[in-house]
Amino acid sequence: MALTEPDEVGALESGPTGPDPGARPVGPDAPDDEEGNAAAEAAATGDAAGRSPTLLPARMLNEFVYCPRLFFLEHVQAEFAHSEDTLAGRLVHRRVDREQGGLPPAEELEPGDSVAAPGVLLSSERLGLVARIDLLEGDGDEVRPVDYKKGAPGRDGPWEPDRVQLCAQGLILENNGYRCSSGVIYYATTRQRFVVPFDATLRQRVVEVAEEARKVAAQALPPPPLIDSPKCPRCSLVGICLPDEINLLRGAALTEVRRLVPARDDAGPVYVLEQGTTVGKRGQRLALRRPDGSEEAVRLLDTSHVCLFGNAQVSAQAVRALAEREIPIFHTARTLGCAPRATPSARSSRATPRRS
Numbered sequence: 118m119a120l121t122e123p124d125e126v127g128a129l130e131s132g133p134t135g136p137d138p139g140a141r142p143v144g145p146d147a148p149d150d151e152e153g154n155a156a157a158e159a160a161a162t163g164d165a166a167g168r169s170p171t172l173l174p175a176r177m178l179n180e181f182v183y184c185p186r187l188f189f190l191e192h193v194q195a196e197f198a199h200s201e202d203t204l205a206g207r208l209v210h211r212r213v214d215r216e217q218g219g220l221p222p223a224e225e226l227e228p229g230d231s232v233a234a235p236g237v238l239l240s241s242e243r244l245g246l247v248a249r250i251d252l253l254e255g256d257g258d259e260v261r262p263v264d265y266k267k268g269a270p271g272r273d274g275p276w277e278p279d280r281v282q283l284c285a286q287g288l289i290l291e292n293n294g295y296r297c298s299s300g301v302i303y304y305a306t307t308r309q310r311f312v313v314p315f316d317a318t319l320r321q322r323v324v325e326v327a328e329e330a331r332k333v334a335a336q337a338l339p340p341p342p343l344i345d346s347p348k349c350p351r352c353s354l355v356g357i358c359l360p361d362e363i364n365l366l367r368g369a370a371l372t373e374v375r376r377l378v379p380a381r382d383d384a385g386p387v388y389v390l391e392q393g394t395t396v397g398k399r400g401q402r403l404a405l406r407r408p409d410g411s412e413e414a415v416r417l418l419d420t421s422h423v424c425l426f427g428n429a430q431v432s433a434q435a436v437r438a439l440a441e442r443e444i445p446i447f448h449t450a451r452t453l454g455c456a457p458r459a460t461p462s463a464r465s466s467r468a469t470p471r472r473s
């Protein structure tokens with residue numbers, strides 16, 4: 118049997134090198150092939166946003182099993198945001214996204230034929246599903262879809278969302294006349310390849326998930342966020358979904374509102390370069406007075422830290438105001454070769470400028 122080895126897909130070498138933490142390592146795995154698959158599926162279904170009233174992308178079944186709200190945000194509201202995972206996933210899929218076609222019609226396959234077709238796009242009106250299969254391999258009239266994931270498998274093997282997505286591809290193949298009783302999931306992080314049999318339970322699960330997903334897609338509002346879920350920190354849409362904030366407003370009992378999105382610091386540094394400048398305090402502002410008497414004011418609110426270069430003075434009032442707000446002061450003395458010296462952290466309550 119002439120099968121294509123995963124390592125022949127050179128792009129996999131670009132995947133991350135360590136297993137991802139969390140309940141499921143890739144956050145939502147599906148966004149890792151977001152652009153390639155969504156664009157192809159959208160082209161197949163004639164919907165620029167990747168949505169179709171009739172055909173549901175198999176990739177979206179993966180999203181739905183992972184989190185129904187994620188499915189709704191992506192499939193219905195066409196939201197998308199890149200994360201480290203989605204960018205790494207794009208690398209994993211770059212070759213299969215580039216190479217497409219080469220799949221002979223099912224009726225032309227004969228015993229002894231080998232198949233290795235990347236980027237196969239197929240749909241089934243009867244199932245109401247469309248899928249872009251990363252690689253189709255096999256021999257004779259038996260084919261197997263191969264799905265590339267950038268992450269790592271779970272303790273017990275492939276994650277359920279990945280198995281559902283793969284089996285959906287298998288069902289689509291069957292509906293197009295191919296024999297398909299199993300598929301393969303290749304995890305680039307661990308370089309593991311799993312054969313997934315399409316048993317009756319998994320097939321039934323695909324049908325049920327597709328049915329549930331269609332019902333949710335028809336709703337006016339997205340499902341509520343998961344509560345305190347370890348999936349959220351790795352979810353690329355966490356900044357759009359705001360799971361803990363929304364749950365708090367909905368009255369859910371939360372132990373804490375996790376900081377899942379880095380805080381944006383609007384404040385910036387104040388550099389004092391001109392020799393002889395004095396930094397004082399006026400109201401809630403720093404007043405920078407130059408030797409020629411001209412002044413400039415900066416709001417304390419907008420100040421992240423103050424950097425003094427050479428001969429510059431800071432008034433006791435300014436030091437106190439900065440220390441109270443935990444704004445550090447850095448002082449670099451030109452006379453000692455510009456050796457940088459930081460004040461003790463303002464958090465230590467002794468934020469006094471120190472000369473070298």
Ligand code: SF4
Pocket residue numbers: 183184185186187190341342343346348349350352353354355358359360
């Ligand atoms: S942040 Fe959490 S609740 Fe929101 S879409 Fe992602 S996984 Fe679902």
